[in-house]
Amino acid sequence: MDFQLTEERQMLQDTLRRFLSDRYTTTVRNEIIESDTGLSADIWSELAELGVIGALFSEDDGGFGGAGFDLTTVFEELGRAGVVEPILDTAILGGGLLVALGNDAQKALVEDIVGGGLHLAFAHGEPTSRYDLNRVETTAKQQGDQIVLNGRKAVVVNAEAAGQLIVSARESGAAGDESGISLFLVPADAAGVSMRGYPLLAGGRAAEIVLDEVKVGPDARLGAAGDAYPAILDVVARANVALSAEALGAMETATELTREYLMTRKQFGRPIGTFQALAHRFSDMLIELEQARSAVINAAGHLAEGATLRDRHIASTRNLIGRVGRLVAEESIQMHGGIAMTQEYELAHIAKRIVMTDHRFGDTDYHLERFIALSAA
Numbered sequence: 381m382d383f384q385l386t387e388e389r390q391m392l393q394d395t396l397r398r399f400l401s402d403r404y405t406t407t408v409r410n411e412i413i414e415s416d417t418g419l420s421a422d423i424w425s426e427l428a429e430l431g432v433i434g435a436l437f438s439e440d441d442g443g444f445g446g447a448g449f450d451l452t453t454v455f456e457e458l459g460r461a462g463v464v465e466p467i468l469d470t471a472i473l474g475g476g477l478l479v480a481l482g483n484d485a486q487k488a489l490v491e492d493i494v495g496g497g498l499h500l501a502f503a504h505g506e507p508t509s510r511y512d513l514n515r516v517e518t519t520a521k522q523q524g525d526q527i528v529l530n531g532r533k534a535v536v537v538n539a540e541a542a543g544q545l546i547v548s549a550r551e552s553g554a555a556g557d558e559s560g561i562s563l564f565l566v567p568a569d570a571a572g573v574s575m576r577g578y579p580l581l582a583g584g585r586a587a588e589i590v591l592d593e594v595k596v597g598p599d600a601r602l603g604a605a606g607d608a609y610p611a612i613l614d615v616v617a618r619a620n621v622a623l624s625a626e627a628l629g630a631m632e633t634a635t636e637l638t639r640e641y642l643m644t645r646k647q648f649g650r651p652i653g654t655f656q657a658l659a660h661r662f663s664d665m666l667i668e669l670e671q672a673r674s675a676v677i678n679a680a681g682h683l684a685e686g687a688t689l690r691d692r693h694i695a696s697t698r699n700l701i702g703r704v705g706r707l708v709a710e711e712s713i714q715m716h717g718g719i720a721m722t723q724e725y726e727l728a729h730i731a732k733r734i735v736m737t738d739h740r741f742g743d744t745d746y747h748l749e750r751f752i753a754l755s756a757a
Contacts, residue, residue, distance in 0.1 A: 385449070385453065386449075388445075389445075389449060389450065389453045392431070392432075392435055392445075392450075392453055392454070393453050393456075393457060395430060396430065396432060396454065396457040396458075397457050397460070397461075399426070399427075399430060400457060400458075400460075400461035400463065401461070403423060403426070404423070404461045404462070404463060406724065406725070406726045406729070408420075409462055409463075409464065409583070409729060410723060410724075410729075412464055412465075412583070413464060413579070413583045413584075413729075417540070417541055417585070418464065418540075418541075418579060418580075418583070418584045418585035419464065419465045419466060419538075419541060419584065419585075420465065423465060424465050424496055425496045427465065427467070427496070428494065428495055428496025429496070431444065432454055432467070433467065433470075433471050433493060433494050433496065434494045435450050435453070435454055436450065436451060436454060436467075436471045436472060436475070437471070437475065437479065437490060437494060441479045441487070441490055442490045442491050442494055443490075443494055447683070447684070448621060448679070448680035448681060448682075448683035448684065449680050449681075451472070451618060451621055451622045451625065451680065451683075452621065452622075452624075452625035452628075452676055452677070452680045453625075454467075454622075454625075455467075455468070455622040455623070455625040455626040455629065456625045456626070456628055456629035456632075456676075457629060458626055458629065459625065459626035459627060459628060459629025459630040459631075459632075459633075459733065460629035460630065460632055460633050461629075461633075462583070462630065462633070462726070462729050462730050462733055464582075464583030464584045465584075466499065466501075466537055466538035466541070466584055468619055468622050468623070468626075469499075469500065469501055469502060469537045469538040470493060470498070470499050470500045470501075470538065470542075471493060472615065472618050472619050472622050473500070473502040473546075473615050473616075473619055474493070474500025474501065474502055474542075474544075474546050475490055475493045475500065476614070476615035476618055477502065477546050477563060477602060477611060477612070477615055478490055478493075478500075478546075478565075478602070480603075480611040480614060480615065481563060481602035481603030481608065481611050482565075482602055482603075483599075485599075486565060486602060489544070498543050498544070499538055499541045499542045499543055500538070500542050500543070500544055500545070500546060501536050501537065501538045501539040501541075501542035501544075501545050501546070501568070502536070502537075502545075502546050502615075503533040503536045503539065503545045503546065503547045503548065503566075503589055504516070504533070504546075504547075504548045504612065505533065505534050505535055505536070506518065506531070506532060506533060506534055507532055507534045509534075511741065511742040511743075511746050512556070513609070513612055513613065513616060514556055514557065514558045514561070514609060515555055515556050516548050516549065516550045516555065516561050517531060517550065517555045518530065518531025518532070518533065518547070518548065518549040518550065518591060519531060519549055519550055519551075520549035520550065520551045520562055520564065521551075523595075525597070525598070526595045526596065526597060526598075527564070527595070527596050527597070527598060527600070527601070528593055528594065528595055529547060529549050529564065529566070529572075529591045529593075529594040529595075529596065530591055530592065530593060530594070531549065531590075531591050532588070532589065532590055532591070533547070533588070533589040533591070534588055534589075535586045535588070536575075536586055536587050536588070536589050537580070537584060537585075537586045538584070538585070538586070539568065539575055539577065539585075539586065539587035539589060540568075540575060540577045540585055540587055541585075542568050543567070543568060544565055544566065544567060544568060545565075545566045545567075545568050545573070545589070546563055546564070546565060546566075546602070547563065547564045547566050547591065548561055548562070548563055548608065548612070549561070549562055549563075549564060549591075550562075551605050551606050552606055553606075558609045559606055559607070559609065560606045561606065561608045561609050561612070562601055562602075562603075562605050562606055562607075562608050563601070563602040563603065563608040563611075563612075564596055564600045564601055564602065565596075565600050565601075565602060566594060566596055566600065570594055570596070571594070571595070572591060572592045572593045572594035572595070573589065573590075573591060573594055574589070574590045574592065575587040575588070575589050575590075576588045580736075581732055581736055582729070582732045582733045582735075582736040582737075583729065583732075583733070610687075613687065613691075614687075616741055617683065617687075617690055617691060617694055618683065619741060620679075620694045620697075620698055620741055620742075621676075621679050621680055621683055621694060621697075623698075623701075623737050623740060623741065624675070624676050624679055624694075624697050624698060624701045625676050625680070626733075626737065627672075627701050627705050627733075627734055627737040628669075628672050628673060628676050628701070630705075630730050630733045630734045630737075631669055631672060631704065631705060631708045631734060632669065633726070633730050634708050634709065634712040634727060634730050634731060634734065635665055635666065635669055635708060635712070637712065637716075637726060637727050637730070638662065638665070638711070638712045638715050638716065638727075639653070639662065641715070641716050641719075642658060642662060642715060658715060661711055661715065662711075662715070664707075664711075665707070665708055665711050665712075668704045668707055668708065669704070669708065671700065671704060672700060672701055672704045672705075675696070675697040675700045675701060676697060676701070678693055678697060679693050679694050679697040682694075688754055688757055691750070691754055692751060692754040692755060695742075695747040695748075695750040695751035695754060696747070696751050698741075698742060698744075698747040699744050699747040699748045699751060701737070701738075702737075702738040702743060702744035702747070703744055705734040705735065705737060705738060706734075706735060706738070708734060709731040709734045709735050712727055712731060713727070713731055
């Protein structure tokens, strides 16, 4: 496995890092977080112009990347800068499902996604599903020449900004069955769709969605009836790699902020970073950070493998990222003291992003159990 970035990825990384360091300051981010939309339309357009969204799709699908290391290159920089724009939700989840299951007309929407003109939201999680991707109680019933959707979706990230929702619903089987799940492309303003939006702790917005007799045509279905579960597994695997890289980038920022503080803050006439106790704690952070980096590289390198091998490596990565992330966040805050908890200071947001990453698509315990189960398979 080659750990070095290709020339194209190195250029993408350099360009994205320069752009975010210039445009995505703590003040700008706090203004975005406090806004009604939870994202900046201008920054979203500029990211699209830079090719950041296109880097997440293959050439066949209208982009110029799409491989595991393209994902980690982009999301490590997004995490480093604490970007709250919903690139994962629109491009990785929504765009990934369109590419995997969509017909020609549906796949044509990818061009608009890459160009920054369309937001998507993946309405899959439900109030009782927790992290189980196969637990879908929302129903899809044939009624004449239409399909009627009924159910509730929970914590649908980017729902308010989305032009289209990708909604999972069950056409057959019991609530926990893997078969019988279908996906439907539903306009966010369709009759019967109601949302209650709210801000997320680490930035961005989500919504609780109620589907009450929502009628769509058969052409709204993505792929074959009842066969969407494998595609859901695939895009969530990609999302887990992206989240791991994002957490890694955030940990790099937290570590660098801590280093700067330790070498600036003085007691007894010298920087507190020269005190042995703090130096040892900081060294432990650096060691764990390198472990996390290796895990992300490993997950990205196995993203194109078979589902069982891929998911085993991703589960181990998410477990390690969750544990290391909590350590880095807690140690950074403790070594900073009270300043680390102020909204005006960069670390306050970064630490929240690191910790909250562990609560999407499975926490450390969930991924440990999944790793054990997949290892025994």
